[in-house]
Amino acid sequence: xxxxxxxxxxxxxxxxxxxxxxxxxxxxxxxxxxxxxxxxxxxxxxxxxxxxxxxxxxxxxxxxxxxxxxxxxxxxxxxxxxxxxxxxxxxxxxxxxxxxxxxxxxxxxxxxxxxxxxxxxxxxxxxxxxxxxxxxxxxxxxxxxxxxxxxxxxxxxxxxxxxxxxxxxxxxxxxxxxxxxxxxxxxxxxxxxxxxxxxxxxxxxxxxxxxxxxxxxxxxxxxxxxxxxxxxxxxxxxxxxxxxxxxxxxxxxxxxxxxxxxxxxxxxxxxxxxxxxxxxxxxxxxxxxxxxxxxxxxxxxxxxxxxxxxxxxxxxxxxxxxxxxxxxxxxxxxxxxxxxxxxxxx
Ligand SMILES: NC(=O)c1ccc[n+]([C@@H]2O[C@H](COP(=O)([O-])OP(=O)(O)OC[C@H]3O[C@@H](n4cnc5c(N)ncnc54)[C@H](O)[C@@H]3O)[C@@H](O)[C@H]2O)c1
Numbered sequence: 001x002x003x004x005x006x007x008x009x010x011x012x013x014x015x016x017x018x019x020x021x022x023x024x025x026x027x028x029x030x031x032x033x034x035x036x037x038x039x040x041x042x043x044x045x046x047x048x049x050x051x052x053x054x055x056x057x058x059x060x061x062x063x064x065x066x067x068x069x070x071x072x073x074x075x076x077x078x079x080x081x082x083x084x085x086x087x088x089x090x091x092x093x094x095x096x097x098x099x100x101x102x103x104x105x106x107x108x109x110x111x112x113x114x115x116x117x118x119x120x121x122x123x124x125x126x127x128x129x130x131x132x133x134x135x136x137x138x139x140x141x142x143x144x145x146x147x148x149x150x151x152x153x154x155x156x157x158x159x160x161x162x163x164x165x166x167x168x169x170x171x172x173x174x175x176x177x178x179x180x181x182x183x184x185x186x187x188x189x190x191x192x193x194x195x196x197x198x199x200x201x202x203x204x205x206x207x208x209x210x211x212x213x214x215x216x217x218x219x220x221x222x223x224x225x226x227x228x229x230x231x232x233x234x235x236x237x238x239x240x241x242x243x244x245x246x247x248x249x250x251x252x253x254x255x256x257x258x259x260x261x262x263x264x265x266x267x268x269x270x271x272x273x274x275x276x277x278x279x280x281x282x283x284x285x286x287x288x289x290x291x292x293x294x295x296x297x298x299x300x301x302x303x304x305x306x307x308x309x310x311x312x313x314x315x316x317x318x319x320x321x322x323x324x325x326x327x328x329x330x331x332x333x334x335x336x337x338x339x340x341x342x343x344x345x346x
Pocket of ligand 1: 038040041044059060061064091092093094095097117118120121124125126127128130131140157158159160161162165
């Protein structure tokens with residue numbers, strides 16, 4: 001087991017990499033714990049859970065709602081939970097975001113820790129202290145910043161994760177390679193998702209390096225006012241096509257990263273060879289969707305999302321793998337760049 005510490009204004013979080021879930025209670029400081037998880041995870045991994053109160057909810061993004069939050073508060077009251085107790089969220093990004101929000105608002109904050117069970121949650125969602133729920137169609141509109149006491153990452157959970165969910169999580173791993181640690185790219189170049197999931201040492205190293213990259217960013221900018229925005233690399237455009245074509249999140253982000261690299265090259269920031277490198281990598285990882293986006297419609301969605309920030313849209317771009325730059329671009333400029341994109345012409 002390796003331990004990293006994330007220190008921020010809202011607290012300190014121990015990130016335990018390769019710790020067994022069976023050792024959970026060695027880390028809960030003798031507190032009474034209540035586990036929040038979803039039905040699918042419990043059906044597949046339930047026998048590993050300790051003998052404590054377990055709240056199970058249906059899986060899926062729709063659980064991240066204020067309605068579900070209210071039901072959970074009522075359940076915590078029924079279980080007699082108070083501020084000396086701890087909620088342990090065992091699940092993917094949905095359960096961590098929701099559990100984090102419930103624990104930080106119930107009685108103005110009870111104990112909180114995460115056991116992320118998807119690759120995306122292990123490398124991204126469970127790290128960094130952003131908790132929240134959706135408000136109708138507006139994602140993560142209501143939320144809090146607070147670090148969990150600890151994040152216990154046990155890669156053995158990934159054995160039951162559906163392959164499409166594993167592949168989706170790989171997009172975020174590639175993101176950390178591109179924005180922060182190019183060594184990650186070198187480790188997965190030429191590999192297929194199955195080769196990565198079947199190689200325990202490689203998988204552990206990818207998780208650890210991604211966590212390290214996220215910890216470094218969040219330590220400097222917990223509340224997303226500056227540097228943390230680089231974590232949105234590929235997400236501005238990605239969110240647009242995710243909604244427009246109902247794509248899995250990872251594939252949408254992967255396509256968004258290719259677009260961001262292409263724009264970086266068009267603006268003279270990055271060398272042309274980066275395009276081929278990233279394209280080939282994402283193709284091998286089965287992350288590139290076969291779509292021809294209607295750029296006008298994508299732009300409409302991107303501009304609408306960012307409307308409140310004024311006319312220019314901050315785009316995270318690259319000078320090279322590991323070197324980011326944020327450029328505010330007007331919608332007209334972005335449209336021009338999108339028209340010249342050479343996505344699938346390599
Ligand atoms: N807070 C943050 O910083 C942050 C960052 C990135 C994403 N997110 C959020 O994360 C959410 C997406 O998270 P996700 O991709 O983990 O999706 P998810 O939590 O919906 O999990 C995906 C599916 O995998 C199943 N599952 C989870 N672990 C499993 C396991 N070990 N074995 C078998 N099945 C398993 C779940 O039941 C679910 O059906 C989004 O709501 C997104 O907004 C938050």
